[in-house]
Amino acid sequence: MKKTKLSSTNQLNKTYLEDTCMGAYALGIIGNRWKLSIFFYLNKGPMRFTEIKQSLQGITERMLALNLKEMERDQLISRTVFAEVPARVIYELTPIGRELTPVWEMLGLWGRKHKQAVEAEVTVKAAVV
Amino acid sequence: MKKTKLSSTNQLNKTYLEDTCMGAYALGIIGNRWKLSIFFYLNKGPMRFTEIKQSLQGITERMLALNLKEMERDQLISRTVFAEVPARVIYELTPIGRELTPVWEMLGLWGRKHKQAVEAEVTVKAAVV
DNA sequence: TGAGGACCTTACAAAAATGTAAGTATGAAG
DNA sequence: CTTCATACTTACATTTTTGTAAGGTCCTCA
Structure with missing residues (x-):
């Protein structure tokens, strides 16, 4: 890893x-690049590998597998394998993983505020010029 | 940049x-690596380049200058130059920069919780073994 | 005139993160 | 006995981030 x-x-x-x-x-x-977005989807409920992959436009299987593995190691998510063929693997948030929700919300809130502030600033400058 | x-x-x-x-x-x-910690110090009050540098063990002048420049571009901090020699430059948080405080606190809160959870888990496993 | 301090910048190098392409394993279904 | 779908892995290439070392400027004071 x-x-x-x-x-x-x-x-x-x-x-x-x-x-x-x-x-x-x-x-x-x-x-890092993908984890917060993976969290976002898993926060809605358990998902399997392919579902996550399809949700995250542009992620490669390698990146997804890598990030899921790290998140599992860090106890953010749990992994359940069903003995079926083709394989079925379910990922879901652990309790401590779920506790990221308010952090994620805070981050998003500030992000939105910041974006607006910067855009407003640009507008002001343009108006002056 | x-x-x-x-x-x-x-x-x-x-x-x-x-x-x-x-x-x-x-x-x-x-x-990124340094920005949150730079924020942490500036959140206590305005500081000059050298002061920040001394607070952040291990940061190089290049890294500090680079990060400060990006933070200024992103309107997190403001830069004031005093026409003295040797130069004196003061960095301080902007309003939107200051609004990072609750985000930073949330992040820290969750971090602490996560660290404890992981350490507890390790202890449990050790006890079982 | 030349040393010194504060604040950078530049060219370069190492390390880390991310992406690409091609595999592997499984067992069922045709 | 070949193909299929899912869930990965591997070897490798590219891009990005971080660090190293050495300047460069400004004016002041000795």
């Missing part, structure tokens, strides 16, 4: 920040 | 996600 050099300055800085700032720690877990 | 290929799949996916998910948009602005 990982091939990080534990001794790199990069890694050292990362763990230092995650140790001293819980926000940075949280970002270390959900702060 | 950026040398991203706008046409790369990577970039395409990024903008797609940021367009469809405000949380992803927010992460695009604050979700």
Whole structure:
């Protein structure tokens, strides 16, 4: 899952920040390209691999599998395999995963506010010019 | 500030996600190695370049300058230069930057909860073994 | 005139994240 | 005995982020 050099300055800085700032720690877990969006879908209910894949336009199987694996390792989601053929695998949020909801909402709220603020700023500047 | 290929799949996916998910948009602005920690310090009050640098163990001048520049571009912080020698430059949060506070708190709250949950889980497993 | 401090910038290199293409395993159904 | 669908894995390539090292400017003070 990982091939990080534990001794790199990069890694050292990362763990230092995650140790001293819980926000940075949280970002270390959900702060990448796809995870928040995967969370968004799973927050609506359990889904199987293919369903998630189809929901996330542009994600590759590799990326999806990788992210799901990491999220499982980080106990955000659980994985249930049904002994059928073709295989059926269900992913769903764990309790601690579900607790991300307010965080996600906060993030979205601020994002919306920020976007509006920036767009307003641009408009003002354009008006002046 | 950026040398991203706008046409790369990577970039395409990024903008797609940021367009469809405000949380992803927010992460695009604050979700990197140093920004949240820079925010943390500036949230306590205005600071000058060197002060921030000294607060953030391990950050290089390049990284600090780069991140501050991006944060200024994204209107999270403002930059004030005093015509003195040696130079004095003060960074401080903008209103929209200050509004990150509850987001940051949420993130930290969840982070702490998650860390505890994971550690508890490890303890349980150890007890069983 | 030349050293010094604060605040950057530049060219380059290493590391990490993401994407591409092609496999693998399973067992049922045709 | 070949094809099919699902859920992955693997080897590799590209892109992006982060770090390193060395400047560069400004004016002041000695």
